[in-house]
Amino acid sequence: MKLKKRKFVTLSIGEVAERTGIKVSAVRFYEDEGLIQAIRSEGGNRRFMRSEIRKVSFISIAQRLGFTLSEIRGELEKLPDDRAPNKKDWEKISRSFRTVLDERIAMMERLRDRLxxxxxxxxxxxxxxxxxxxxxxxxxxxxxxxxxxxxxxxxx
Structure with missing residues (x-):
């Protein structure tokens, strides 16, 4: 049995925006800020690896939780540049965010219960x-x- 070669599939900026529910301008901004990486096509168009979807989604959630772009960048810098992040890579980020999230959850519970x-x-x-x-x-x-x-x- 002959194995098929896996085709290297990239996504357009519009596809990333649609899949993550954010605007194309936000995807551009995240790239300009160095939070995600695009590959340029021969025509100069941005093309994204599918793994960038998870990064964009992480950025979106982290911002909604009040993390600054600087804090988010610091976490994303822990991910490898030469390959798609795996479960272990994301676990590193999870551990460092967990402490901050636990503190914020406790504060929100106190606010809810005592306001x-x-x-x-x-x-x-x-x-x-x-x-x-x-x-x-x-x-x-x-x-x-x-x-x-x-x-x-x-x-x-």
């Missing part, structure tokens, strides 16, 4: 604030909404 009560900001406008943060003793912990930014040490 209708005292958040340690010092306003003392709610009756509950006057009970749990009388005389703004949360200010001794630092500035801002102390009980959202950090896990609260006292029970409410």
């Amino acid at each position: 209708d009560g005292c958040i340690g900001c010092g306003c003392l406008s709610l009756q509950k604030c006057k009970l749990y943060n009388q005389d703004d003793w949360a200010a001794h912990s630092g500035f801002g909404p102390r009980w959202i930014l950090e896990p609260r040490k006292s029970a409410d």
Whole structure:
């Protein structure tokens, strides 16, 4: 049995944009920023390896989660340039993002659970604030909404 040679398939910028749900201009921007790589055709058109779809999707999600392009770039630099990233390559990024994501999830949970009560900001406008943060003793912990930014040490 003769094995078929696998054809090297690349995608146009429009195909990458359509597959990832972002605008063509965003794909161009990501390439200009060095976050993804394109191969130029003989006619000068951008062509992308299929593996760039995952990178673009990662960038899109990471941006929605509040990561900066600089942070995203730092993670993408951990991926190999000479081949499509594999599961192990993506696991490296996952481990470093996991800590930050866990911290953000915990903060969002505190915000969800405490926004209708005292958040340690010092306003003392709610009756509950006057009970749990009388005389703004949360200010001794630092500035801002102390009980959202950090896990609260006292029970409410």
